[in-house]
Amino acid sequence: GGKDRRSGLILTIPLCLEQTSMDELSVTLDYLLSIPSEKCKARGFTVIVDGRKSQWNVVKTVVLMLQNVVPAEVSLVCVVKPDEFWDKKVTHFCFWKEKDRLGFEVILVSANKLTRYIEPCQLTEDFGGTLTYDHMDWLNKRLVFEKFTKESTSLLDELALINNGSDKGSQQEKERSIDLNFLPSVDPETVLQTGHELLSELQQRRFNGSDGGVSWSPMDDELLAQPQVMKLLDSLREQYTRYQEVCRQRSKRTQLEEIQQKVMQVVNWLEGPGSEQLRTQWGIGDSIRASQALQQKHEEIESQHSEWFAVYVELNQQIAALLNAGDEEDLVELKALQQQLSDVCYRQASQLEFRQNLLQAALEFHSVAQDLSQQLDGLLGMLCVDVAPADGASIQQTLKLLEEKLKSVDSGLQGLREKGQSLLDQISNQASWAYGKDVTIENKENVDHIQGVMEDMQLRKQRCEDMVDVRRLKMLQMVQLFKCEEDAAQAVEWLSELLDALLKTHIRLGDDAQETKVLLEKHRKFVDVAQSTYDYGRQLLQATVVLCQSLRCTSRSSGDTLPRLNRVWKQFTVTSDERVHRLETAVAFHSSAEKILQECPEQPEAFNDVEQFDEIEAVGKSLLDRLTVPVVYPDGSEQYFGSPSDMASAAEHIREKMKLVSLKKQQLRQPEATTPDS
Numbered sequence: 177g178g179k180d181r182r183s184g185l186i187l188t189i190p191l192c193l194e195q196t197s198m199d200e201l202s203v204t205l206d207y208l209l210s211i212p213s214e215k216c217k218a219r220g221f222t223v224i225v226d227g228r229k230s231q232w233n234v235v236k237t238v239v240l241m242l243q244n245v246v247p248a249e250v251s252l253v254c255v256v257k258p259d260e261f262w263d264k265k266v267t268h269f270c271f272w273k274e275k276d277r278l279g280f281e282v283i284l285v286s287a288n289k290l291t292r293y294i295e296p297c298q299l300t301e302d303f304g305g306t307l308t309y310d311h312m313d314w315l316n317k318r319l320v321f322e323k324f325t326k327e328s329t330s331l332l333d334e335l336a337l338i339n340n341g342s343d344k345g346s347q348q349e350k351e352r353s354i355d356l357n358f359l360p361s362v363d364p365e366t367v368l369q370t371g372h373e374l375l376s377e378l379q380q381r382r383f384n385g386s387d388g389g390v391s392w393s394p395m396d397d398e399l400l401a402q403p404q405v406m407k408l409l410d411s412l413r414e415q416y417t418r419y420q421e422v423c424r425q426r427s428k429r430t431q432l433e434e435i436q437q438k439v440m441q442v443v444n445w446l447e448g449p450g451s452e453q454l455r456t457q458w459g460i461g462d463s464i465r466a467s468q469a470l471q472q473k474h475e476e477i478e479s480q481h482s483e484w485f486a487v488y489v490e491l492n493q494q495i496a497a498l499l500n501a502g503d504e505e506d507l508v509e510l511k512a513l514q515q516q517l518s519d520v521c522y523r524q525a526s527q528l529e530f531r532q533n534l535l536q537a538a539l540e541f542h543s544v545a546q547d548l549s550q551q552l553d554g555l556l557g558m559l560c561v562d563v564a565p566a567d568g569a570s571i572q573q574t575l576k577l578l579e580e581k582l583k584s585v586d587s588g589l590q591g592l593r594e595k596g597q598s599l600l601d602q603i604s605n606q607a608s609w610a611y612g613k614d615v616t617i618e619n620k621e622n623v624d625h626i627q628g629v630m631e632d633m634q635l636r637k638q639r640c641e642d643m644v645d646v647r648r649l650k651m652l653q654m655v656q657l658f659k660c661e662e663d664a665a666q667a668v669e670w671l672s673e674l675l676d677a678l679l680k681t682h683i684r685l686g687d688d689a690q691e692t693k694v695l696l697e698k699h700r701k702f703v704d705v706a707q708s709t710y711d712y713g714r715q716l717l718q719a720t721v722v723l724c725q726s727l728r729c730t731s732r733s734s735g736d737t738l739p740r741l742n743r744v745w746k747q748f749t750v751t752s753d754e755r756v757h758r759l760e761t762a763v764a765f766h767s768s769a770e771k772i773l774q775e776c777p778e779q780p781e782a783f784n785d786v787e788q789f790d791e792i793e794a795v796g797k798s799l800l801d802r803l804t805v806p807v808v809y810p811d812g813s814e815q816y817f818g819s820p821s822d823m824a825s826a827a828e829h830i831r832e833k834m835k836l837v838s839l840k841k842q843q844l845r846q847p848e849a850t851t852p853d854s
Contacts (some may be wrong), residue, residue, distance in 0.1 A: 178298030191230035219253035460538035667713030683818035689766035
């Protein structure tokens, strides 16, 4: 780092006791002489050969070698001799002899006299000078500089190749150059950091002292290194900035290509295997289980599609981010990719949704059809069971239940028609775009199946309605039959009550002929009521016979109702005849008795007929006898009118009247007996 009085650089060659390799020394000198600039080299070099620890022949060889390494640049060679000096004659003669041939002056000098030729401030402490120099520090810095220079130069070439390859050439050449040289051999950030640290160190040593603040002047090589480092750093920063832009563009292009590749993967799958899966799934099933199986299969297809739809969502977000931060040149391509992806995904999602809705509608249709079929089976089972109710109320309840079931079937069939029509409408909207092919044949099978189910249910419902009409008529006839039987039994009850009333309350015979005639007239009306009741019962029983014949069944009650009705009617007839006979006898008795009792005694001709009194007495006795006789029915049973006290009261009244007739007879006979005596 020191300079001689001519401002030439000082080159120090320290020799040691060990064997010195001339080849290594030559290489080292070549390297050291390559460091200074040409301007520095033009000022010449002063070479200090430190031979204090070496042999003369080694020193001589080194001095001669300088002629070959740096002949033109060397102006002075100072050989520092050891204290034990070599043979003066030999050394002096040798250098003197070779002076003209060497081209530079060689002097032998001791270390303490070296200041005669070089200023002390330009000599290191080894030669009694004050120049501060740390060889290891210089070596380390030099190695850093060399490494930085090598790496930065290589990096600049690589970056230039990358940047130039990105700026020009065809797309194929660009891709090939980028593929080969896209990544530099070293990290640009690291090289830049090393350069900045080196530059900082060089600049710091220029202005700062070292070891206690002693002023230090940087060596020319260091001064020369600063502009080199700065120039390299400027070039690196420029190329690295361009490289970063290339990387950004490449990253964007790579990201765009990756997005385009993923978009095509999604589109190709959705339009390929995804659409093929939907093409193979066109049926709706023929039952609930079949529809559920198709739904499960469709859920598996939807699950596979969901994975691709998730990729679509991610890609859409990436594309949106690129659109927000992308360049104008990428907007058209990105929007085209986004539109293509959205169109395919939405179309496929619509197909999936359409298929899901179709299967759900089919499941609901088959569910309603199954419920309706079960209702029809239940109604048919109810119609196939013979009706054997206990009474009319149970028949009415059964008929009501039958009507409710039929109404439920009507409602179910209406619901089936609505579900079927909705399903048919969806199928009719299943155009060829839905699955990418003509689905007319498959739709025809589905339509035929739906219409077949509805027609079958309609036929089954119609058959059940016909059977319900027959059953309704039969049940109404049975209700009428029960009503007739109940009314006939009621007629028997009414007739029995009339008979009972006739026996228990119709017992008076009247106090005179007029009253007896009134009682007789009331009795005839009473008999008319009984006759109407009997006729009504007979008509009801005849109706039950007709209904039983229509229903092809045997009545449970009419079999004993008719004999009961006839038996009660015969009993009533016998009792009524007895009552009429008694009343007619009473009328004859009262009429004859009242006629005799009302005749005047001045009419003797009326009393001439004795037989008339005897007849009245005979009628009265006959009437009294009938009052004591019971009514005998055809079956041999007997029944009395009223109670014995009631009969005794009636008989007493007749006897009193007979007494009056007898007294009248005696009164009429008494004058007849006294007349002859006169």
